[in-house]
Structures are given as C-alpha cells and as structure tokens.
Amino acid sequence: MLLLGIDIGTSSVKVSVVDAASAKAVASAQFPGTEAPIISLQPGWAEQKPESWWDYTRQALQKLNQSGKYNPADIGAIGIAYQMHGLVIVDKNKTVLRPSIIWCDSRAVETGNKALEDIGGEYALEHFLNSPGNFTASKFAWVKQNETAVFEATSKLMLPGDYIAMQLTGEITTSPSALSEGIFWDFKTDGLATRIMEYYGFSEDVIPAVKPVFSVHGTVTKAVALELGLKEGIPVSYKAGDQPNNALSLNVMKPGEVAATAGTSGVIYAVSDQLVYDPLSRVNSFAHVNHTAAQKSIGVLLCINGTGIMNRWVKDTAGNNLSYADINTRAAQVPLGSEGLLILPFGNGAERMLENKMPGALISNLQLSTHTDKHLFRAVQEGIACSFRYGLDILRENNMKPSVIRAGKANMFLSPLFTELFVNFTGVPVELYENDGSVGAAIGAGIGAGIYKNAQEAFSAYKPVGFAAPQKCNAAYEEIYNRWKSLLHKSL
Numbered sequence: 001m002l003l004l005g006i007d008i009g010t011s012s013v014k015v016s017v018v019d020a021a022s023a024k025a026v027a028s029a030q031f032p033g034t035e036a037p038i039i040s041l042q043p044g045w046a047e048q049k050p051e052s053w054w055d056y057t058r059q060a061l062q063k064l065n066q067s068g069k070y071n072p073a074d075i076g077a078i079g080i081a082y083q084m085h086g087l088v089i090v091d092k093n094k095t096v097l098r099p100s101i102i103w104c105d106s107r108a109v110e111t112g113n114k115a116l117e118d119i120g121g122e123y124a125l126e127h128f129l130n131s132p133g134n135f136t137a138s139k140f141a142w143v144k145q146n147e148t149a150v151f152e153a154t155s156k157l158m159l160p161g162d163y164i165a166m167q168l169t170g171e172i173t174t175s176p177s178a179l180s181e182g183i184f185w186d187f188k189t190d191g192l193a194t195r196i197m198e199y200y201g202f203s204e205d206v207i208p209a210v211k212p213v214f215s216v217h218g219t220v221t222k223a224v225a226l227e228l229g230l231k232e233g234i235p236v237s238y239k240a241g242d243q244p245n246n247a248l249s250l251n252v253m254k255p256g257e258v259a260a261t262a263g264t265s266g267v268i269y270a271v272s273d274q275l276v277y278d279p280l281s282r283v284n285s286f287a288h289v290n291h292t293a294a295q296k297s298i299g300v301l302l303c304i305n306g307t308g309i310m311n312r313w314v315k316d317t318a319g320n321n322l323s324y325a326d327i328n329t330r331a332a333q334v335p336l337g338s339e340g341l342l343i344l345p346f347g348n349g350a351e352r353m354l355e356n357k358m359p360g361a362l363i364s365n366l367q368l369s370t371h372t373d374k375h376l377f378r379a380v381q382e383g384i385a386c387s388f389r390y391g392l393d394i395l396r397e398n399n400m401k402p403s404v405i406r407a408g409k410a411n412m413f414l415s416p417l418f419t420e421l422f423v424n425f426t427g428v429p430v431e432l433y434e435n436d437g438s439v440g441a442a443i444g445a446g447i448g449a450g451i452y453k454n455a456q457e458a459f460s461a462y463k464p465v466g467f468a469a470p471q472k473c474n475a476a477y478e479e480i481y482n483r484w485k486s487l488l489h490k491s492l
Helices: 050-065 109-119 121-128 136-146 148-153 160-169 176-181 194-200 222-228 242-249 308-318 324-331 373-397 416-426 437-448 475-491
Strands: 002-008 013-019 024-031 075-082 088-090 156-158 236-241 258-262 266-272 284-287 298-304 342-346 360-364 405-408 430-433 466-468
Touching: 002 050, 002 160, 002 437, 013 050, 013 437, 024 050, 024 437, 050 160, 050 222, 075 160, 075 242, 075 437, 088 160, 109 121, 109 136, 109 194, 121 194, 136 148, 136 194, 156 160, 160 222, 160 236, 176 236, 176 284, 236 242, 236 437, 242 258, 242 266, 242 298, 242 437, 258 373, 258 416, 266 373, 298 373, 308 324, 308 373, 324 373, 324 416, 342 373, 342 475, 360 475, 373 416, 373 475, 416 430, 416 466, 416 475
Parallel strands: 002 075, 075 236, 258 405, 405 430
Antiparallel strands: 002 013, 013 024, 088 156, 258 266, 266 298, 284 298, 342 360, 430 466
16 A cells, blocks of 8 residues: 655645555655745745645656656555645635735734734633734735735635645645644634634634544545546545644654754644643644544644745855755864854744744854854854754743654754754754655555554654764853844844
8 A cells, every 4th residue: 555645845845655564655756846936025925826836746746656666556545744824715616816825924913913912812822822923814814904805705715735635636624733723723612713713704614624634635536636647536634734744754743742843944843732832922832633622632833934944045145056065064164153153043034932023134243354154154053053942942931841852854954063053052862763744744644544543553663863962061052052042132
C-alpha cells in the first residue's frame, strides 16, 4: 500500500509517495523549482493565488508520476499539509473570489485588536485560547469591511489545505484543528465559536462541514483521477496545518513533547493536555491533530516570522551567488558574537511573540573596518537563534519546559553552526530526524484511512539521525543573548 502526501508551502508545493509498510518515502517532487511569488500590494500585505497552489500541486504530481518509482494505482490514501491561517473564499460555484490573504499578512491586526477589546480578553482567552489577533477570522472581517461585494458573494471560507482537498474531491470540509487556527473554535463548548461569528457578523453557513483531522474528507473525482493518473475514489483522509503536521511527522503527539522548525518562519510547538493560553497571546494554542472533546491535546505554538526568510535575504543581498552551505562555512569562520555585530531578524510582518508589533529587521553596531560578509552571515544565524531563545522563555512562562526538542534535519537545521547556536542559546538539546511535511501528511493519511492503528504504530521504527547538546558552561552565550535582548527592547 502506498500513501500520497501533499504539502502546500509558501514557497512551493512538495509531494511524496510513502510505502506504508516502512513509512519511508519512495519518491518526492516539488514545484515550482524557484520560490513561488508573494503578492504584496501594500507594506505588511501578503497574498497568493489559490489557483496557483492547485496548478503547482498538479505539476508536482505529474512530475512525481513520471519518476517511474512506483505505480500510481497502488496509492490508497492522500494527506494534505498546508501553510496555516490563510483565508480562501469561494462562491456557490466553488470559484475563488480573491487571492488568499496568507499567514504573514498583517492587515487585520487592528481588526483583531478591536475585537479583543470588545469581546473581552478574559472571555477570548478562556474560550478561544487566543486573541482574535491577525488570524483567519479577522482577515475575513477585513474583507467584509473593505470588499463588500466579495464578502456578500462568499459561500464558503477555507484554509489552504481545504481548498486543495476541494479540488481533489469536490467536497469542502474542515476540522476542529483548522477552525481553531482561524479562531473559529470554542474550546469551552467544543464547537463553533459563535461569539466570534456573531461579533464579526458572519453567517454560520460559510463554515464547511466539520470532521476530525483523521477522517475521510472526500474521495478523488473521476476527472482528477484521469488527469493525474490516480485511482478514482482514493480518500483524502488527513488535513492539517503545517506546524501540527510537522509535529506529527516528528511523532510529537504526547503532552510535554516539543517540535521545532526553522524554515521561512521559525516555530517551537509544544503539546499539552491542558487548555493553555498566554495572557498576552504572544504564543498561540490550537487543537492538535489528535485533539478530541474527551482527550484534550493542545498544540502551543511559538512563531517567529523572520527566520529563514532573513537568512535568505542576507544570502541574496550579500551572498554573491554563494550556496547556503558556503554561507554556513563562511559564518563558522567568525568567532562567537560576530565581533559585536547584532541583528534582529524581525522584518516579515507583525510578530505575535512581540504582541503583534512590527519592529522590522535591524543591523546594529556595524563597523565598516571590521565586519565582512562573514560577520553578516553569522550575526543573522545568531540573531535567529536568540529569537528562538526569546520565544522559548515565553513558553517557559506558560509552564512549557522541554527537556529535549525534536527537529527535522532540514532548512536551517542543516547548518551545524545554527544547530550549535540553537542548543546553546536555548539551553535545550535537539534530536534531529529525517522528516518532511509531505511525508508526514502521507503518514497522517495512513492513520486517517485506518491503514495504521494509530501514530504509535506509524512511527514504530522512527529513529533520530543526529543529536546536539548545549555546552555545560555557556556564559558567553548568555552575555550575547542579553545584549541582543536589550537591543530588541530598545527597538520596541
């Protein structure tokens, strides 16, 4: 039995076929080869066309099928992971009405702040575990306020993964996990957040049918099967946001377990069996993939928008066509502390952990006679590692105290230098795994389709491929971190 996983990322769509018996990828492909564009009509805005995601998915699947490494007829279930918080709206004919307002778009910050003030912080945190903030519900409210005709034509609203599932199956569904990431879920009532719906003036009809994450969300239509070389009737049996899915792919499912990623954005994701919320909404709590009314499972998410995107910026700006591996090598030639150069990596929209402030990226203490491109490369990695420490301290305030963090050996964790900086600034060891969002989505599909009894069976052979522990005495790291934190507070 083969499983197909689709990961709708910001920069590309990646697809993988996984052998259910071994839980290993047979073949993978992605599209496009270069990073997908983000439409930014105004500062702080970020949009992408859902139709492009579907086009990328089809082209990636066709590329995957052409590999000849498997028989598409053997695929028995499909899972989807997707960039979180994006707003997709369609009319009664399932036609997209406007580009998706994606996760790093900041236009709805004030809309959410006013909602929090009017609804009341205590109510919002106890019921939604979050401020309405800049999440999907507030993005839809922005559409209502500014694009009346589009709002009135809306039949259903979706997250990005729901849209791809709709294209595959013709069905529109959602889940408690998806609704919670949009601030449409009430954890006190274990149902739709009627207070948000009433406050923003949304009809409940715009919410799709609610199903568990691990369940059949529709089956592949005949037309799609013919186009993509798949069998008609294959179930889409799993849909999850990229960070809950990343936690699944690292087998982070139990209370106290913690995952991290350092891609375009940076994330620490901790699982709790309590309805955890931060009084300032600097970290966000969503229903994890295995959350039920009877057995609470909350993913506590710390997000840093300016992570890998900052590393890419310095590569593109000062890298002179160097590869990431070259940049890592050059950065490692500079001593700890980058000879006084400090960088704040916050230049990618409102930062939730900074209470939705937008301080922008900052380069401080640049000395023209001392600092070179090598110093810039290292200072960026140090700044990103410090931002993880800052966020982890917020999680610690909320009783999340990890003894080890699991991360995929990918993106910035491919850099031995960054991994070293991460563990020494945070003081927490890291286990590295060969993980991938599309592979995780495929395994999720296997669980949802009943091919695996549960996640424990699916990950029974899962082993780390690397381990990094902090130094026993890291006073030098503490001194650098305190200088970095002081600079951050001044900038705020």
